[in-house]
Amino acid sequence: MTLTELDSDEIAQTVFTLATPNAIYAILRARSDIAAIRRHLFDNAGEARRAIEEYVRERLIDLKPKTYFPHEPAFCALAVVLETLPMPAAEDFLSELSVLKIAEMPISPRVAALCLQRRREILISNTVAEFKVGPIQPDASSPRCIDRLPMVTTRTDIFKAAA
Amino acid sequence: MLEMARLVGTPRKGIILQTRAGRNVENSQSCEPDVLTRERYDLLRRKYYSWINRKPACGVYNCFGLVWASRRTAIYDESELSKILTDDGYRRLATEEQIQHGDVILYRLDGNTLHAAMALELRQLQLESSKMPWVLSKWGNVFGEDIHHFLDVPDDIRECSIEIWTDRP
Numbered sequence: 001m002t003l004t005e006l007d008s009d010e011i012a013q014t015v016f017t018l019a020t021p022n023a024i025y026a027i028l029r030a031r032s033d034i035a036a037i038r039r040h041l042f043d044n045a046g047e048a049r050r051a052i053e054e055y056v057r058e059r060l061i062d063l064k065p066k067t068y069f070p071h072e073p074a075f076c077a078l079a080v081v082l083e084t085l086p087m088p089a090a091e092d093f094l095s096e097l098s099v100l101k102i103a104e105m106p107i108s109p110r111v112a113a114l115c116l117q118r119r120r121e122i123l124i125s126n127t128v129a130e131f132k133v134g135p136i137q138p139d140a141s142s143p144r145c146i147d148r149l150p151m152v153t154t155r156t157d158i159f160k161a162a163a
Numbered sequence: 164m165l166e167m168a169r170l171v172g173t174p175r176k177g178i179i180l181q182t183r184a185g186r187n188v189e190n191s192q193s194c195e196p197d198v199l200t201r202e203r204y205d206l207l208r209r210k211y212y213s214w215i216n217r218k219p220a221c222g223v224y225n226c227f228g229l230v231w232a233s234r235r236t237a238i239y240d241e242s243e244l245s246k247i248l249t250d251d252g253y254r255r256l257a258t259e260e261q262i263q264h265g266d267v268i269l270y271r272l273d274g275n276t277l278h279a280a281m282a283l284e285l286r287q288l289q290l291e292s293s294k295m296p297w298v299l300s301k302w303g304n305v306f307g308e309d310i311h312h313f314l315d316v317p318d319d320i321r322e323c324s325i326e327i328w329t330d331r332p
Contacts, residue, residue: 016303065172105172
């Protein structure tokens with residue numbers, strides 16, 4: 001399972017036949033191959049940055065001014081793959097793509113913006129959950145006690161669950 | 164990572180597009196497709212052999228641009244569609260009403276609009292069957308236009324709910 005799977009005609013067909021970035025995002029998120037690639041990157045985190053950068057660089061060679069960027073479906077899919085991965089490379093790709101406003105790539109920045117939005121929502125809700133603790137003094141009449149310790153959840157666990 | 168795209172790409176271009184009520188509709192024109200994208204469109208068309216091709220793969224507009232912007236630009240945001248439907252006096256067709264030429268078919272799934280097509284004609288496929296709408300679709304922002312049975316759509320759209328909208332009184 002490598003990133004080149006994102007170049008498939010099936011993924012391209014999804015992106016080329018649907019009209020809104022929301023619809024593309026929703027359909028891509030439900031695909032099993034996208035989830036498998038995300039899992040593969042997560043399991044090989046050490047090599048992920050190099051693999052992502054190389055994949056992006058190789059495709060950008062085909063970017064020609066005033067011609068539609070042929071790898072836009074793959075970039076949409078890559079954005080969805082990286083949505084929940086706890087890696088600086090994922091954050092970099094999504095942040096940079098979401099602010100790109102060029103005529104050659106009209107859809108993928110919008111999909112990336114949706115991914116980034118959800119990524120931040122997950123992070124915020126998990127951060128809140130992470131610090132939720134039980135009442136230290138449930139009853140003023142009872143002796144001070146901590147009836148249970150808050151569950152410790154690492155950020156890696158959160159993303160593992162989300163992925 | 165995407166520095167090269169910023170340097171090579173050209174700025175997005177939209178046009179002035181408004182609803183009947185004068186509210187602006189956000190839009191942007193798409194570039195013309197490259198060879199690989201054109202080949203991908205041909206590959207899709209081979210799968211749906213009953214489609215009648217009206218126009219080969221082209222840029223500029225998407226299905227919403229075909230229906231509401233006279234093929235001049237592409238509309239991408241869900242909120243803009245709601246704006247158009249409201250301001251332009253569209254209503255959902257009641258179950259007992261007959262669809263007519265020019266009515267709009269929206270393919271929706273979980274609150275997302277996946278595609279829009281315009282009704283062209285009603286065709287009777289078999290002698291005793293009822294007449295079914297054939298519609299005109301523009302696929303995405305860089306594929307072409309096809310005339311097809313309203314249920315003969317790509318796999319991702321097949322599971323959608325279908326809404327028929329009209330601006331008729």
